[in-house]
Amino acid sequence: MRIHLRIWRQPGPDAKGHFENYTVERVSPNMSFLEMLDTLNEDLIRRGQDPVAFDSDCREGICGTCGFVVNGRPHGPDSQTTVCQLHMRRFRDGDTITLEPWRAKAFPVLRDLVVDRSAFDRIIQAGGYTSVNVGGAPDANAIPIPKEVAEQAFDSAQCIGCGACVAACKNASAMLFTSAKVRHLALLPQGQVERTRRVLNMVARMDAEGFGPCSNEGECEAVCPKGITLDNIATLNREWWKAALKP
Amino acid sequence: MRLDAKIPSGPLADKWDRHRFESKLVNPANRRRHTIIVVGTGLAGASAAASLGELGYNVLSFCIQDSPRRAHSIAAQGGINAAKNYQNDGDSIERLFYDTIKGGDYRAREANVYRLAQVSVNIIDQCVAQGVPFAREYGGQLDNRSFGGAQVSRTFYARGQTGQQLLLGAYQSLMRQVERKTVRIFPFREMLDLVVINGRARGIVCRNLVTGDIERYAADAVCLATGGYGTAYYLSTNAVGSNVTAAWRAHKRGAFFANPCFTQIHPTCIPVTGEDQSKLTLMSESLRNDGRVWVPKKPGDKRPPHEIPEDERDYYLERKYPSFGNLVPRDVASRNAKFVCDEGRGVGESGLAVYLDFRDAIERLGRDVIKARYGNLFDMYRKITDEDPYEVPMRIYPAIHYTMGGLWVDYNLMSTIPGLHVLGEANFSDHGANRLGASALMQGLADGYFIIPYTIAHYIASTPLEKVTTDHEAFAEAENNVRQRIDRLLSIKGSETPRSLHRRLGKLLWDYVGMSRNEAGLKKALEEIPKLREEFWQNVSVPGDANYVNKNLEYAGRVADYLEFAELLTIDALHRTESCGGHFREESQTPDGEALRDDERFSYVAAWEYNGVGQAPTLHEEPLVFEYVTPTQRSYK
Numbered sequence: 083m084r085i086h087l088r089i090w091r092q093p094g095p096d097a098k099g100h101f102e103n104y105t106v107e108r109v110s111p112n113m114s115f116l117e118m119l120d121t122l123n124e125d126l127i128r129r130g131q132d133p134v135a136f137d138s139d140c141r142e143g144i145c146g147t148c149g150f151v152v153n154g155r156p157h158g159p160d161s162q163t164t165v166c167q168l169h170m171r172r173f174r175d176g177d178t179i180t181l182e183p184w185r186a187k188a189f190p191v192l193r194d195l196v197v198d199r200s201a202f203d204r205i206i207q208a209g210g211y212t213s214v215n216v217g218g219a220p221d222a223n224a225i226p227i228p229k230e231v232a233e234q235a236f237d238s239a240q241c242i243g244c245g246a247c248v249a250a251c252k253n254a255s256a257m258l259f260t261s262a263k264v265r266h267l268a269l270l271p272q273g274q275v276e277r278t279r280r281v282l283n284m285v286a287r288m289d290a291e292g293f294g295p296c297s298n299e300g301e302c303e304a305v306c307p308k309g310i311t312l313d314n315i316a317t318l319n320r321e322w323w324k325a326a327l328k329p
Numbered sequence: 330m331r332l333d334a335k336i337p338s339g340p341l342a343d344k345w346d347r348h349r350f351e352s353k354l355v356n357p358a359n360r361r362r363h364t365i366i367v368v369g370t371g372l373a374g375a376s377a378a379a380s381l382g383e384l385g386y387n388v389l390s391f392c393i394q395d396s397p398r399r400a401h402s403i404a405a406q407g408g409i410n411a412a413k414n415y416q417n418d419g420d421s422i423e424r425l426f427y428d429t430i431k432g433g434d435y436r437a438r439e440a441n442v443y444r445l446a447q448v449s450v451n452i453i454d455q456c457v458a459q460g461v462p463f464a465r466e467y468g469g470q471l472d473n474r475s476f477g478g479a480q481v482s483r484t485f486y487a488r489g490q491t492g493q494q495l496l497l498g499a500y501q502s503l504m505r506q507v508e509r510k511t512v513r514i515f516p517f518r519e520m521l522d523l524v525v526i527n528g529r530a531r532g533i534v535c536r537n538l539v540t541g542d543i544e545r546y547a548a549d550a551v552c553l554a555t556g557g558y559g560t561a562y563y564l565s566t567n568a569v570g571s572n573v574t575a576a577w578r579a580h581k582r583g584a585f586f587a588n589p590c591f592t593q594i595h596p597t598c599i600p601v602t603g604e605d606q607s608k609l610t611l612m613s614e615s616l617r618n619d620g621r622v623w624v625p626k627k628p629g630d631k632r633p634p635h636e637i638p639e640d641e642r643d644y645y646l647e648r649k650y651p652s653f654g655n656l657v658p659r660d661v662a663s664r665n666a667k668f669v670c671d672e673g674r675g676v677g678e679s680g681l682a683v684y685l686d687f688r689d690a691i692e693r694l695g696r697d698v699i700k701a702r703y704g705n706l707f708d709m710y711r712k713i714t715d716e717d718p719y720e721v722p723m724r725i726y727p728a729i730h731y732t733m734g735g736l737w738v739d740y741n742l743m744s745t746i747p748g749l750h751v752l753g754e755a756n757f758s759d760h761g762a763n764r765l766g767a768s769a770l771m772q773g774l775a776d777g778y779f780i781i782p783y784t785i786a787h788y789i790a791s792t793p794l795e796k797v798t799t800d801h802e803a804f805a806e807a808e809n810n811v812r813q814r815i816d817r818l819l820s821i822k823g824s825e826t827p828r829s830l831h832r833r834l835g836k837l838l839w840d841y842v843g844m845s846r847n848e849a850g851l852k853k854a855l856e857e858i859p860k861l862r863e864e865f866w867q868n869v870s871v872p873g874d875a876n877y878v879n880k881n882l883e884y885a886g887r888v889a890d891y892l893e894f895a896e897l898l899t900i901d902a903l904h905r906t907e908s909c910g911g912h913f914r915e916e917s918q919t920p921d922g923e924a925l926r927d928d929e930r931f932s933y934v935a936a937w938e939y940n941g942v943g944q945a946p947t948l949h950e951e952p953l954v955f956e957y958v959t960p961t962q963r964s965y966k
């Protein structure tokens with residue numbers, strides 16, 4: 083296949099960006115999307131030109147490193163699929179594909195398609211954990227946890243922190259990300275001790291980092307590669323009101 | 330130099346307790362005055378940095394990704410072992426110890442492996458307390474499954490995403506320390522040199538991968554937890570950013586490299602499809618609990634799998650290894666897949682694949698149970714291959730997956746450079762010549778949560794550490810070294826890409842230093858690697874500059890290190906003329922084609938000392954002494 087690409091090129095955080103056009107020949111349908119970009123970059127490098135900067139690591143959809151907007155949709159057209167797991171068989175010969183970085187105030191562009199997502203780390207830092215030191219933990223089977231509860235906690239804990247939810251939201255809200263961690267820990271007995279403090283601190287940090295408010299439109303859920311649902315946001319809201327109203 | 334593993338005396342079961350008691354401590358009030366650098370934020374690095382922060386040390390934590398949460402450990406699928414015996418099926422610390430020593434084909438230290446088995450039980454407790462959502466049974470208790478090389482169910486798991494959940498647990502503990510200001514994190518940093526002052530590791534030099542700045546950091550001790558070197562082979566199940574760079578640069582500063590030829594080839598990966606492929610995807614070993622491995626009996630049988638009747642199928646693992654069946658260890662399963670493909674009985678277009686079939690399990694347990702157990706793996710398989718494993722058997726083939734070799738460390742996890750500690754997959758440690766499934770996560774967390782906090786305290790408390798700042802000339806020398814290498818890469822302006830050179834190196838290693846090795850092939854590789862290295866330095870293309878995000882420059886540096894390291898890997902493989910574990914030398918096999926060890930000559934750890942690029946390294950042997958188990962021919966029949 084022959085694929086045309088329109089790619090956002092931006093030399094650095096403070097520089098202006100623009101779209102540039104490229105064509106990649108001999109794209110095989112079995113290639114992953116990132117392998118198609120590797121091929122483009124190989125070509126640019128051989129010609130002594132600056133390759134397109136994009137981030138990736140595991141290339142299995144689990145580390146959350148990859149991510150950019152493909153034809154207006156974070157991670158591209160397939161549901162519950164990171165862009166590293168997207169395959170070229172999804173496209174047709176002659177297609178033109180537009181690639182842009184995540185756009186959000188809290189995620190400054192570093193170069194081309196690479197953004198800085200350290201704001202997510204700082205949200206977790208505000209309380210996304212149980213405060214237990216190594217050493218004193220009781221036997222792992224001391225507190226039984228119903229299978230359904232463990233499964234629900236897992237569903238939330240699956241978030242890979244890629245930032246697609248923020249990129250999809252017109253307010254650049256980080257509610258889906260934050261709520262997934264709040265719900266994961268709120269469901270488990272181990273998370274109870276700090277339940278109140280956690281939700282208040284994480285939400286406050288989220289606001290301070292410059293993420294926007296949630297207006298419940300669900301674009302985040304639609305693009306989440308791990309299928310994190312809006313129920314998480316509902317839980318967060320409940321948890322937050324309960325905590326805020328606590329005397 | 331004589332290698333001293335510093336193994337404590339006394340009975341095996343008491344060594345670790347005694348050692349902890351005899352180790353010196355650092356007074357809580359003094360800890361914040363000691364700076365410890367931890368490079369890497371995988372299970373080993375994140376757990377070490379978090380625990381050292383909890384204890385009050387001043388910790389600096391580095392990783393190459395944009396966040397510590399993205400370390401390659403996140404991709405581990407199947408599970409983590411622990412001798413909890415929750416299933417009442419006869420497990421114990423002794424049994425986990427024995428299985429691991431035997432699984433490693435008697436090339437690991439007894440004392441280390443015993444300690445690993447001992448602390449395994451604490452790991453699970455710690456992770457549950459952090460909120461890791463392990464799989465549960467209906468009664469609310471933790472669930473277990475079996476992995477290769479074991480006849481008990483001791484593997485804890487969180488669907489097919491165990492590594493993710495364990496790493497997020499460790500990452501969250503780390504971020505808690507960041508909030509408490511005991512740990513500072515430095516993401517987007519690549520360590521490019523180790524700084525040694527008065528014979529001790531006292532700091533590192535990094536490149537800031539966003540700004541390109543070369544940065545200096547000083548400390549009282551350095552921990553490397555930078556993962557394995559599987560991507561030397563280009564195609565592997567590792568993350569594409571995995572590398573040997575930090576370990577290799579430390580090696581060049583004097584840290585011995587142990588057993589580099591012990592590499593693990595995982596039997597169940599999605600087969601190679603084309604030249605442009607950038608990585609191979611693992612299908613977790615846990616699938617062998619329910620999937621049956623087979624190929625057609627007749628060579629060249631091209632019928633689709635459902636048209637091949639039962640009596641024309643060869644379930645070769647069940648046939649050859651009746652007591653372990655499909656759950657033989659990885660090295661055995663991989664070699665047998667290669668053998669049947671070499672006989673022309675491989676399946677799929679390339680003939681380099683075998684079937685992993687769930688038909689019987691789906692019939693027996695129902696589709697829903699299989700979906701609950703392996704749903705995400707089946708989805709991943711379908712996304713990559715466009716085939717539905719509920720309907721047609723998976724096609725799988727072995728791929729490079731893990732590296733047992735690594736920097737040599739003593740019982741305290743300290744390398745041959747005093748003050749430099751090495752944790753997780755980066756050290757050579759506990760898995761001998763073959764790692765059993767679900768034991769890397771165990772080792773990474775054991776090293777970080779439960780071992781390094783004690784041993785590093787002893788080092789700091791018992792060592793006179795003069796004050797060192799980054800103005801020291803050793804820092805200037807290291808920085809200069811790093812700058813020169815970067816400038817050289819940028820100035821070549823050749824016409825080959827780092828990727829294509831890496832791909833060629835990978836193919837060379839896979840062909841000659843892969844699943845099955847022989848003297849002629851290894852010698853051939855030793856001729857070819859220096860040529861490829863020469864070509865790299867003559868003709869690599871690294872466009873652009875060093876003062877911004879330049880992924881190709883980062884990558885070129887890692888490939889350059891692999892081109893040096895590959896030679897050591899091959900030299901080690903050539904010198905070890907026995908077969909053991911993942912290292913199969915065709916010259917040394919039993920009449921029925923199993924690996925044949927040579928304990929008379931090779932019951933030692935091979936630790937290599939660096940003498941310069943292209944110069945023969947010096948071999949140092951650490952003899953392995955077995956007091957509690959008797960090395961025997963490993964049998965899974």
Ligand SMILES: Cc1cc2nc3c(=O)[nH]c(=O)nc-3n(C[C@H](O)[C@H](O)[C@H](O)COP(=O)(O)OP(=O)(O)OC[C@H]3O[C@@H](n4cnc5c(N)ncnc54)[C@H](O)[C@@H]3O)c2cc1C
Pocket residue numbers: 368369370371372373374391392393394397399400401402403404405406407408409491492518519520521554555556557566567568571572574575611730731752753754755766767768769770771773
């Ligand atoms: C697909 C897959 C599945 C697996 N499944 C299992 C399983 O089910 N059970 C099991 O026990 N094991 C499994 N393993 C093995 C296991 O995941 C790894 O051995 C283990 O996670 C390694 O952890 P680590 O902390 O040593 O290193 P890693 O997790 O690899 O972390 C390395 C860290 O070092 C950093 N780093 C590297 N180089 C530099 C540098 N130069 N400068 C600064 N930082 C650097 C990286 O940023 C990263 O933070 C699996 C492996 C793979 C590939």
Ligand code: FES
Pocket residue numbers: 137138139140141142143144145146147148149164165166167
């Ligand atoms: S590269 Fe890891 S999720 Fe895509």
